[in-house]
Structures are given as C-alpha cells and as structure tokens.
Amino acid sequence: MINDLDATLARLLRSNLPPEWADQVQISFAAPDSQFPPQSVALPAIDLFLYDVRENLELRSNDLSTQRRSDGTALQRRPPVRVDFSYLVTAWPSESVAGPWEDEHRLLGEVMRALLQHRTIPQELLAGSLALQETPLPVSSLQAGRLHSPGEFWQAMGGKPKVALHYTVTASVETDAQVVPLVIDKHLGVGILRHEVPQPAAG
Template identity: 40%
Template sequence: MLEDLDDTLKFLLKKKLPRRWKRKVTFSFDLPVEVKIDATDLAAINLFLYDVRDNLELRTSAYSVARQYQSVPNNQVRVTKLPPKFVDISYLITTFAHDEANNIGEKVEQEHSLLGEVMKVLLLFPQIPEEYLRGNLQGYDLPVYTAFMHQNGTKTLGEYWQAMGGKPKAVLNLTVTMPVPMNLEEEEEELPIIKEKPVIVGGILPYYNDRRIVIEEKNDSGKEQKEEATGKE
C-alpha cells in the first residue's frame, strides 16, 4: 500500500501544480542525494519516505457490522469484521533545479519557487479527495489525512542530511495518516429473531395507555375467538 500512497501524492501534485511546472517536473522517491533530472525537465520533486508509525489516537478494537442477512425464516446472520488500523507515513519533500541553471542563486530560487507551490497544493487538502486516491486506497470510503508536522523521533534534519551524505536543503515535513484495512476473515454470528407477545398474568390481559388490546386465537374447532380487555376493573 505504500506504493499506492506514493502514486496518490504524485497524481495529486501533477494535477494541481501551476501550469508552468506541470509538464516540466519529474518525481523521485529515492534518497534526496540521488535525484536525476531529465534534460527536458526544469526541476524534480523528491518525496523521501523516512518513517512509518502506528497512529494510537485513531486505534480501536471494536468490531464493526459489515452486513446482515436472513439465513432461515426465524434467524438472522450478522457479519462482523475488524476495523481498519491507521498509520502515520512521514515524508521529507524537497526540490532540485536543473544543473544547467545560469547560477547558484537562480537554481536556489527555482527550487524554492517549486517547493512553495508544492506546499500550497498540500495545504489545500487536509484530507485527500477520493478522486485523487490511487490503487488500494480507492473504494474503502476511509479518510486519508495530510499534515505538516515537526520531525518525528530524536534525529534533527541536520543529522538526516549528514547520514545521507548530502548538503542541507529546504524541506517540507509531510505526515500522511492512512487507513490500513485488516484483510482477515469476517466472522458470522447467527442471531434468533425475537418476537414479543402479550403475557397473560393471573387471567388479566395487559393494557397500554387505557387502549383496548385484542388477542386473536384459534380454539380447538379452528374458529377464531376474541378476548378483549380495557384494562379497567
């Protein structure tokens, strides 16, 4: 499912970036120091997935009712399933301008311009609309949230750049909260249908709000007989 999230973010940005960038930007999910830009492209957007964590705030263990159906005339079957889990997927997003930029200042300016456009697109969608979801993220009718958050864990951004062997660059720290359906077998539980009947206690029929209750029965001869009570003595 992680590749589906990659495709979703790529598709969303391709659709929503300004026209000047739409057809002249390549996408990369490699380490931010290994980004290659095609000769025909102006720049690259790198989305580096660096952290996956269980979202404990959205966790629930309660089963949900998937559907119900009637198995026999007097019984119903309730089908239950485990609720989805939610995980937080964190990306470092940065941009790279083409090496053929006239000078370093122009290159950095292009990178910051593109990074700002990426930020605006993602801020527009705190929840990614269904039409932009790709792959297995489609069809579940479950939300996919986005948020710009502080660095997870104990490492600073400087330590990340040092570990990757690259020079520090401006980055966006994006966290996507994504549902993960539990594809376990559904459990079926057969439930009898309960029908309520008036109960006669001590030969007195029940009554409700002084309204007359009529109980129809069949006697031994098969003829219907009616017994009435008003609830008043």
C-alpha cells in the first residue's frame, strides 16, 4: 500500500501545481542524500522522502466486529489500524539556471500551496488499494516533524541541509480476520430451592 500512497501523492501534486511546474518537474521518492538526484530523475524535481511510519495511537479503537457465517462460525475482525506516514518534502531546481536557490524557494512555495489545498486526500486521487478505503485519509502539513535531530539527519544524508516541508498522511491498514466458533445452544439449569421451616423446640 505504500506504493499506492506514493502514487496518490504524485497525483495530488500534479493536480494542484501550476501547469508550468506540473509539466516540467519530476516527482521522486528517493533519499535526499548527497547522491541525489538518481539517474532516473531529471531536475527540476520534487522529492518526497518517507522517513517515518508509526501507528496513530490517538485513533486506536479496540471494538471488534463479528460477521456470522452459516457453518456455525463467525469472522471476527479488529478495526483497521490507523498509521501515520510522514514525508520530508524538498525541492531540487535545475542546476543550469542562474539562481537555483530562487527556483528552489519558488518551487517549494508552490508545493506548499498545493499540499495545503486539502485536509483529506480527495477520493478521485486515491490510487490502488487506497481507493477501497472507507475512511478518509486526513493529512497534516507544516507541522513539527518526527525527526528528533534535523542536523543529524542532514549529516547522515551527506551534510548538505535543505529547507524542507513535513507532510503526514494517516491511512488505514486492515488486519486479518479470525474465525471463531459461535455459541448456538443455551442450556438452562432449573433447580428446586428448598426452604426448611425451623421446628419449635420440645417443651
């Protein structure tokens, strides 16, 4: 499903960027390290690097759903697990322009505008398995990221820090159903309660 999420975000950007940017930039999901761009990516490019995946505990539900079957069993399923997928979004201008930093900031500004258009991802943009989800996919933009130390992150990427946006999508991950037996017979036990009346003492 992560591939489907990547494809969905690419659709989201291309549908919301100005035509002059949507037609010329490539969208990448590679690590923004010192070797970027990879050979398969031509600049200018937008990079969405998936750097953190974790369960959203605030949306956790322990309610069970039970689907009865004709063979005396039932399918018991927990609610889908809500998972936060956090991306680091960077802009990479063409190196042949006179002021690459200006193009970088301009492109990143358009990306920010595009991502802020929606609080949930529109249904018509969902790709693959995500299109089958009943729960909307909420997003959060420009919030504090999951990186504990951005400096250490960029050092690990090659020591060239870049301005970046944090973007998080919350999606549902289905859990497997379990087959459980159904209780179809009830046995009630009937007993007689005897109450003994105390006898008067002999005089």
